[in-house]
Amino acid sequence: MKSKFLSGIVFIAAGLLLATGPYLLFPVCKGGMMVMRCHNTAKAELILGILIIAVGALTLITKSKKIRLWLNAATGLLAVLAILFPNAITGVCSKVHMSCRSLTLPSIAIISILLVFFTAVNTLYLFKQGNKGEIRDGTGIDPT
Amino acid sequence: MLLELTNLCKKYSYGDKSFYAVRDVRLSLNSGDFAIIAGRSGSGKTTLLNLIGGLLSPSSGKVVFDGSDLMSLSDRDLSALRNEKIGFIPQGYSILSNLTVLDNVRLPYFLHRRRGDARDRALALLKEIGIEHLANAYPKSLSGGELRRVAIARAFINNPKLLLADEPTNDLDTESAGYVMKLFSRAAAEGVSVLLVTHDPDIIAYGYRIYQMRDGRLY
């Protein structure tokens, strides 16, 4: 029960940070005449962040441990994508001192890495619990 | 002779005043003896037990245990002797709250270098004393009587030659007290020397030798 609550809250918080961070907390470069790469990254993070928030909300209301296991794995994958976008897919600006690179990129990387780590540990935990049987807290009987 | 006290004194001084908690005590015990010292609280019983266990050093006189004069031993040797040969059941609650019941009983086994894990022996002792089901419980959830039994089981873990018990039946109901006293009797019958101090008149009858302690003197 506790782990479910914790992971739901952690997902929602991380999702919020990833979605809004590139616009507010650790902003990408200020737009000029050109459309910059980092703006695409910010958009990608916004979408990924919203998806992670949605998964977090689902985690909070899902009773089945099996489904929560999958939700966890999905969050882990989204977090990996969140790292890949600024680093490899859309990228950030090429100047080292631009804020998208000096601030946004490491912030996203740290949040995502922590999230990947969290989901990995949690998935392992849920997997073990699942093997033990789901009846312990009385709520976990898979409806299917 | 297992234990011999000669003219044992312990003097305490507070400022100008001084008084004797233990005065000129003479006592000898053999293996298999069951001695009970009765006395009111404040009569010096606990101080006497601390002296015998080597936890306090006497102001004068001698404690000779199993052939060695306790005063002549180093902390290391004295600790080893206490650990190996004396089972101590102190007054009040002496069970470590951070360890499970089983670990509390096993604890003395590990205080000096030994092989093995003492688990089976500890479980056997707990079974004998009727609280095997509490082995993995923490002391917080135990009653006073149960804690006392844990302390007794712990005292036996290293097969001591001498058992020192300070008010072991204090705050136990009559039935539990009787049970505990039977355990001591059996230990004495098996050759362990038992020395018990108490102010409970009901249990004095269990002893083979009975002493009175008043104002530090043994009668």
Place this chain on the structure above:
Amino acid sequence: MAQALTPHKLSRFNLKRKPFRTYALTIVVSVLSFVLFGGSLVSISLKNGLGGLEARFGADLIVVPLGHESDQKALLLTGKPSYFYFDKGIADKLKELDGISKLSTQFYLTALSASCCSVPVQIIGIDPASDFTISPWIKESVGGNIEKGALIVGSDIELEDNKHIRFFDKDYPVAARLDETGTGLDQSVFASIETIKDLYQRARQKGLNFLAGTDPEGSISSVLIKVKDGYGIERLITDIRRSMDGVQIIKTQGLIGSISRSLGNFISFFKLFAITFLVITLLILSVVFSATANERKKEFATLRLLGATRKRLAAILLWESLYISGMGGVIGTGIAAAIVFPFNVYIADRIGLPYLMPSPIWIATLLTGSLITAVAVGPTASAYLAVKLCRPQTYLTFREGE
């Protein structure tokens, strides 16, 4: 087999069963190690940055157009791009003054580069014939002269394909990348005066109007001067002021001096802060340990009468404190590393001073030092108690009626 109840196992049980105390103390130690490692790393980086500035400043004086002193300083210190010009005749006039051993001019340009960025890059045009500041350094890095039309880039300039950089729709070959200095020069691109002319033409063709009224033939941005040995810098400054108007003179020694003064303040503040923190942490731990020792008297007395030596009691206590400070040390330095390394550019830009990370060996040394200090805090704080437990006349006995 059940676990053996060694002193360090016992200490772990004790910590586990008192989670609040354990976590609180661990947090205190991790804050300390965070401050020690993070703070010393930033301090050393700033010191290195200053060193880089000193090493790359061959000139004693920089003469710039009136009103552009701060632009020139920002360009050198933080790499903030700017451009400003005055007449080339100034340099010729300066040459006539006594007390000058070397003199060279530079021409600044800013340009948008790469494919995405709307922030311009600083381009510094140098005159290879007279330059005495950048060229020796370029030679150090490149090992020879630059091929014609090629550019040299600072260490922070990113290249698309590692060989070219694109300005005004033309790919310019890059001859070399300079070593990191931690100064604004890392973000600059260097070009010979010939290449600058080409860049300038292209900029004009693109319709960049800010260049109106200037051209690399007749304009310059700054004059770098090396004063003759024995000739007073102040005297030369006075001479320059007397002979011309419309210029501002930057004394590099003064610039470096003021930076090193503010850096000195920063570092002594940090030292004071770190020492205060160390003392406070020691105090907190000592107080908590001695406070708990009183409530643990019974526990220690029990261990004594079960046959534990005094040394063993001390060992349990020391293990507990070592666990706390060890965990705190690792957590604190870990968090510091997770912030200082990824965000090092951001931190440097926020401080606004030359900033150069030390070598890995230095970093490892700082890490080890911070860890050792943090780890030592626990045992130090509990040492008094451990000694007290080891004292012969024991206070650890069961009293009557207790």
